[in-house]
Amino acid sequence: MPIFWWLKKWSYTWFITRELTSIFVGLAAVILLIQIRALGQGEAAYARFQAWLRTPPALVLDGIILFFLLLHTFTWLNLAPRAMALNLAGRRIPNGVVLSAHYLAWIVASALVTWILLGR
Amino acid sequence: MPRSREPFWWSLFSAGGMIGALLLPACVFLLWIAVPLDWVEGPSYDFLHSVTRHPLARLGLFGLISLCLFHWGHRFRYTLYDGLQLKHLYGLIATICYGGATAVSLFAAYTLWLFR
Helix, strand or coil: CCCCHHHCCHHHHHHHHHHHHHHHHHHHHHHHHHHHHHHHHCHHHHHHHHHHHCCHHHHHHHHHHHHHHHHHHHHHHHHHHHHCCCEECCEECCHHHHHHHHHHHHHHHHHHHHHHHHCC | CCHHHHHHHHHHHHHHHHHHHHHHHHHHHHHHHHCCCCCCCCCCHHHHHHHHHCHHHHHHHHHHHHHHHHHHHHHHHHHHHHHCCCHHHHHHHHHHHHHHHHHHHHHHHHHHHCCC
16 A cells, blocks of 8 residues: 555545644643743743744744644544443433533633633 | 553543643643733743642643653554554554653653652
C-alpha cells in the first residue's frame, strides 16, 4: 500500500486528521510545562515567557494548537456515546443523554478554568 | 511489546483524551491567546505562583500533563503504524512514543516537585 493511501478518500483523510490531533494535545502539555517552569524560576523568567507568547510566531502556533484542540474535543466527545454504552436499571441510557452530559461537563470544566484563572 | 500491556496504555490514552478534551481548550485560549492579545486581564504572577505552589494543584497539573502526553504516545503510535505503513518498525515506534511520554512526564514530576 502507498504511504499516502489516506489522501485518496476524504473519509480516510478525516480519520488521519482526527488521529493527528493527539500531536497538539501533547504539544500543549509540553508548552504548559515550560510555562510552569518559567513560573517557578521567578518573575523575570515568567515575564520573558509572557513576552514570547506575544510574538507573532507564538500567536500563530497557539492559534493552530487551539484549532486542533477544539477538533480533538468535538471528535472525542462525539464518540462518547459509542465508547460507553451505559445502562441504568436494565435500560440503555439514550445516546443523546450521554452526549449532552459530556458537553455539559466540558462547559463546567471550561467555566471552572476561567474562574480559577480570571476570577479574582 | 506483549499484547497484555495494551489495556494499560489504552487506559492512559483514554484518560488523557478525556481530561485534555475537557480542560485544554479553555487553558490554551485564555493563557496563550486572550491574555497575550490583551482581550482579558491575565492573572498576576503572584497569584499564579501561589496557586501552583499548592500541593493539590501540582498533583493535578502533573496528572493533566502526563496523561495528555500518554494520550499522544498511544494515539500517535498507531497513526504512524497505519498512516505511514510502518508496522515493521513496531518496537522502535513504541519505544519512541511511550519512552518520550515517560521521559517528559518524569521531567514534569521533577519540575513540579521542586516548584518553589
